[in-house]
Amino acid sequence: MAGERTSVTIEDAALESAAAPLLDKLVADAVASKVGAQDATLWGAEAESEASIRLSWTSLHKSSRPLIGEIEALRTELRSEGVDRVVLAGMGGSSLAPEVITGTEGVALTVLDTTDPGQVADALAGDLDRTVIVVSSKSGTTVETDSHRRIFAKAFADAGIDAARRIVVVTDPGSPLAELGEAEGYRKVFLADPHVGGRYSALTAFGLVPAGLAGADVARLLDQAAGVADTLTADSADNPALRLAAALGAAHADGAEKVVLADTGSGITGLGDWAEQLIAESTGKQGTGLLPVVVEGHTAPGFAGGGSDATPVAVGPASGEAKVAVTGPLGAQFLLWEFAVAIAGRLLGINPFDQPDVEAAKKAARSLLDDPAALTGSAEPSAVLGSVEVYGGAGTTGEGSLTDVLREFLDSAPEGGYLAVQAYLDRLDDASASLLRPELAKRTGLQTTFGWGPRFLHSTGQYHKGGHPNGVFLQLTGTPEEDLDVPDRPYTLGQLQRAQALGDGQVLAEGGRPVLRLHLTDRAAGLAELMRAVQELAS
Structure with a gap:
């Protein structure tokens, strides 16, 4: 991998044509060299103060x-x-x-x-x-x-x-x-x-x-990053960061506000999860942005075919399904994606260095921790279906089977919207929860993201509240077998986890986003029941 060439290839002819004028403008405006020189004026007057203290990553x-x-x-x-x-x-x-x-x-x-x-x-x-x-x-x-x-x-x-x-x-x-x-x-x-x-x-x-x-x-x-640094600061149409930014900007302008990431043999483990935060938190604000959707491979639902609202991007060699392919060793890819996303922010007209909507969920969680009665809650589930308690928001009745509940909720998604599955569970012991993503994507036709809570709050959580307002949110919580005290704090880890889930759900609902929370009283049994319910949805 050390000798691998770092490149961005736009595989789709229509996208390459649409990106060409943006690429030419970026070159003419010397954007790459200005980013390298840490020019804080590139994102407009409102962003200049923040950008002036956020550009040391370039060196x-x-x-x-x-x-x-x-x-x-x-x-x-x-x-x-x-x-x-x-x-x-x-x-x-x-x-x-x-x-x-x-x-x-x-x-x-x-x-x-x-x-x-x-x-x-x-x-x-x-x-x-x-x-x-x-x-x-x-x-x-x-x-x-x-x-x-x-x-x-x-x-x-x-x-x-x-x-x-x-x-x-x-x-x-x-x-x-x-x-x-x-x-x-x-x-x-x-x-x-x-x-x-x-x-x-x-x-x-x-x-x-x-x-x-x-x-x-x-x-x-660091050697890998250094090896590509001069290329990324060059005002040239061959600059891979400019090519990636122009492709993402052109696709977004044409309605493809989602970026679907699949590894196609890059030799890198999990780059999509890192890029997910970079893209979502940098661009998802002011009602716009690029939503990253990390999928299981180039044949996964959501990548193959993509849809008019999404741009499939291969991390690694080009695949037949990808519109863009990004190659290079890990250190080079880190720097390449950072340059490209910051420049895409300029094309979208936003400040890629702030995260104005992240704090809302933190404040809501703190308020719940300060109010034990609110945290334990008097709210009764709208239904108890086996090992799953249903807590639906506006428009969700909770009537019928678990499949009926899911169908009613998913029908609230707007055309061209997305589904976010948010699992406040154990990333290791409850790993099977992640299998819900491809199943839901296949059966709903919606671009579907999956995030472990609360880690996604520090990542896609910004986009959920500040990006395109067309998401629906499926929260999964679960009763822990045993809790852990947090020394010298008036709460346990389980209480903190619950406060984070409820707090984020509250902020989403207040913002008009549909939220359905399914609480698993028995995690293993509940996940199995939920998977069966998903598989009974019409494909």
Whole structure:
């Protein structure tokens, strides 16, 4: 993969023709070189203030070099002490890139981007004697990550292990987490470049530290990015970032506001999940944007055929179904997609560096946590069907079988809309939930996304509230077998998970988005019943 050429090929002749004038304009306006020069004026006067402190990602292939030695020195130290199991507590931009990097290199990293008590308990059940936890948060106040830190610190102490020696911090300078790390004497505090937003942070300490400690070759990653940097800043029609941005912009202008991503043999594990946050959070605002739909392969429902509302993009070699194909090694792809999405933001007329609608769900969740009565709720399900409790919003009666309930809800989707499945469950033990995506896409004809909650709140959650207002939202929650206390906090993980689901559903409903919540009183049985109900929908 190291010698693989980085390229963007527009396979569809009509799309290439539509993209050509946009590409010519981007070249004429010297947009690529201006992005490389960190010109904050490219996205208009309203975005200039934010852009001026968010463009350092363009030079990370150079500025992140000193991290290589620091990471390797710490890894060597830890290994000499018998500490070789790395757990990462981080959300969104703090976890997605490290997961792609380590997955692609085949090195072990336990990622905690969840509030599900079962999944966290499984991570705790690993060998604590061999464990270091990387607590990664740009703001230093991320509630999920702070909860993980508290839980692991107590577990270390209970096991007679000096917790401070097993906690590594990655955060921005001056954050509360940076101050805490210094005060508590944590093993190491890595300070990331504060002029890089979370979703553009793959090549900062947020991406490199956990991946490097786990054993990934982060120097090679930076070399791959450096190898394509000059190409991405060139004002040329051959610039792959300009080609990708022009293709996405032209498709959106023609009504294809969805970007369907399928891996076609790239050799990269999970790039779509990382690109999902970058695309959705950067562009999904002001009632517009590009909705990323990550699918299981180039023959998956939603990719094959695509539809007039979607652009199928192959990550890897071109397939017969793709309209665009993007190739290149991982480090190069990180930088390529960052350039392309930032430039696509200019074409869409939005600021690609803010996330104005993300905070709403966080505030709603905090309000519920502060009001235990509201959290436990007096609302009765509109129906109880086997192991599934039905909580429908406006327009959903809950009458009939589970298939009838689903059909009634799905009929509320507008033509050309999309379905978002949001699973507030255990990403490992309840992994079968993800099989619902292709089944629903096949039977409804809707572009269908799947997200694990609350991790998607730090990703597509912005688009759901700020993007094209044509989504319908299927929430899945479940009763945990056992709950976990969060030390020195008045809530458990299960309560936090529930508050996040209910809070986001509340914000979506207030915004006029249809929401159906299905609560699984027995997760395994409920998922099986739900799959059967989906399969009974007319295809």
